[in-house]
Amino acid sequence: MLNLFWANEGGLPANDRGLAYGDGLFETIRMEGRQGVLLSRHINRMVRDAARLGITISRGELTTVCAQAADRLSLVSDDAGWVLKLTLTRGAGGRGYRPDAASVPNLLVSAAPLPPEPDPAGVIVDFSRVPLTVNPLFAGIKSLNRLEQVMAARELDSGLFEVIMSNSAGHLVEGTRTNLLVKVRDGWVTPASATLAVSGILREWLLERLRERGEKVEERPLTTDDLLGPDCQGLFLLNSVLGVVPVRTLADHDLPVDTGLATIFHPFELLE
Amino acid sequence: MLNLFWANEGGLPANDRGLAYGDGLFETIRMEGRQGVLLSRHINRMVRDAARLGITISRGELTTVCAQAADRLSLVSDDAGWVLKLTLTRGAGGRGYRPDAASVPNLLVSAAPLPPEPDPAGVIVDFSRVPLTVNPLFAGIKSLNRLEQVMAARELDSGLFEVIMSNSAGHLVEGTRTNLLVKVRDGWVTPASATLAVSGILREWLLERLRERGEKVEERPLTTDDLLGPDCQGLFLLNSVLGVVPVRTLADHDLPVDTGLATIFHPFELLE
Numbered sequence A, B: 001m002l003n004l005f006w007a008n009e010g011g012l013p014a015n016d017r018g019l020a021y022g023d024g025l026f027e028t029i030r031m032e033g034r035q036g037v038l039l040s041r042h043i044n045r046m047v048r049d050a051a052r053l054g055i056t057i058s059r060g061e062l063t064t065v066c067a068q069a070a071d072r073l074s075l076v077s078d079d080a081g082w083v084l085k086l087t088l089t090r091g092a093g094g095r096g097y098r099p100d101a102a103s104v105p106n107l108l109v110s111a112a113p114l115p116p117e118p119d120p121a122g123v124i125v126d127f128s129r130v131p132l133t134v135n136p137l138f139a140g141i142k143s144l145n146r147l148e149q150v151m152a153a154r155e156l157d158s159g160l161f162e163v164i165m166s167n168s169a170g171h172l173v174e175g176t177r178t179n180l181l182v183k184v185r186d187g188w189v190t191p192a193s194a195t196l197a198v199s200g201i202l203r204e205w206l207l208e209r210l211r212e213r214g215e216k217v218e219e220r221p222l223t224t225d226d227l228l229g230p231d232c233q234g235l236f237l238l239n240s241v242l243g244v245v246p247v248r249t250l251a252d253h254d255l256p257v258d259t260g261l262a263t264i265f266h267p268f269e270l271l272e
Helices: A017-021 A039-052 A059-073 A147-153 A201-212 A224-228 A260-264 B017-021 B039-052 B059-073 B147-153 B201-212 B224-228 B260-264
Strands: A003-006 A024-032 A081-089 A106-113 A123-127 A162-166 A172-175 A179-184 A187-190 A217-219 A234-239 A243-250 B003-006 B024-032 B081-089 B106-113 B123-127 B162-166 B172-175 B179-184 B187-190 B217-219 B234-239 B243-250
Touching: A017 A081, A017 B017, A017 B081, A017 B147, A024 A039, A039 A059, A039 A081, A039 A201, A059 A081, A059 A106, A081 B017, A123 A234, A147 A162, A147 B017, A172 A179, A172 A224, A179 A201, A187 A201, A201 A217, A201 A234, A201 A243, B017 B081, B024 B039, B039 B059, B039 B081, B039 B201, B059 B081, B059 B106, B123 B234, B147 B162, B172 B179, B172 B224, B179 B201, B187 B201, B201 B217, B201 B234, B201 B243
Parallel strands: A003 A106, A123 A162, A123 A243, A187 A217, B003 B106, B123 B162, B123 B243, B187 B217
Antiparallel strands: A024 A081, A081 A106, A162 A172, A179 A187, A179 A234, A234 A243, B024 B081, B081 B106, B162 B172, B179 B187, B179 B234, B234 B243
């Protein structure tokens, strides 16, 4: 059961807990006309992570809403790209922070244009000065508590595509809106899912593809030396709307650019 | 400059960044008729902490809104208690997490009934299993990123007034909606403001009063032993709407109850 709201008709009620406490989570899905890229993975993640927060929603409900959204919001043409955003909150009710077990979730559906395509020759990236804290209880969840990412994104300017955030141990965790994947001599390195603020759909899909091809993928903490030292053969930023984005400059250091990954895998062809 | 919204007339626009990312902060103010308890401190905190997030609002604007709210929302009678809530967000705009420097903040004003008065003979409290993470950049800010407090508040039931949350160092930091103050032989102990998730108005006011009286107040990390060991002469929970609340039972241990603090200081008489 859920209450459905269409952003082009208005916002959520004033007493919604998503606004009050960030008590919810969201998905942004790359759409091509009526079809979504890796759509079922987005739906699965939202159902699974909502359950971790004690918010109950079914795959069937979300699938139905996505089909309705495709009908209503894919306005331009059948092959035009756009972004579908689902914002799911615990709904209203409860006393202060304490939720009411009987609350019915609110789901806000909105559409946005595709962001500009990243430069396929590689983007410019820096380190963020905003520390990233990852509560193990919420690791990986794309919750509505994103103030750290907002403050880090304030460091971006027109020339800077992304900033990489570090945790209190000094490990490089992720960008504001991207996961990290490093090419090394004998395979790939990426921080483990349990250490991430947001565990991305494209990361999950891509790691499966690499392992299917027999490539070695190591999940471990990343240090500055992993990115700027001699072992790095390429740094990639992963985002399910933006794709696989090679980095050519990190903190004024030129990185080796390998555009192969972006051309081997075509997640945007995986329409559902 | 701000856009003002009254909760009894509807919610914030669908594209508000408060809902999207918890990109904002809030105050809950105990009102008696048209007057607010420690009102100017609430206003000062919101102005100061909004500036830390890069959201600009003036004392004058907030003061005017509070006066309007008192006129419109103190409906019952001049001496009836209620709670005024101010939710300030960065507004709309920007690209994803990255804000638009030209965004105009949204301010949502709402009224709620007073919560039940805590038992003046002392309340029952437990330790939370939800870890508390405090990003130093946001320490003390009553931001809209409160998922940790929501999940901890799910541990409350009708007999349990509050749960106390610990940080990754194992130090006891605060309750879901209260700051901690411990009476010891030669004074008082409380965690330092820079280590708090939310730095409370009542805590700030009360520490000033205690120091004015020449009492020793030590700000340092709290351990379980500080609360359950022989040095604890009383544990108090502080909340500007609920007041000074003595704890009589913590995790099934009886604590010494000293109701003196609640009777010496009368914050609810400090109407403005």
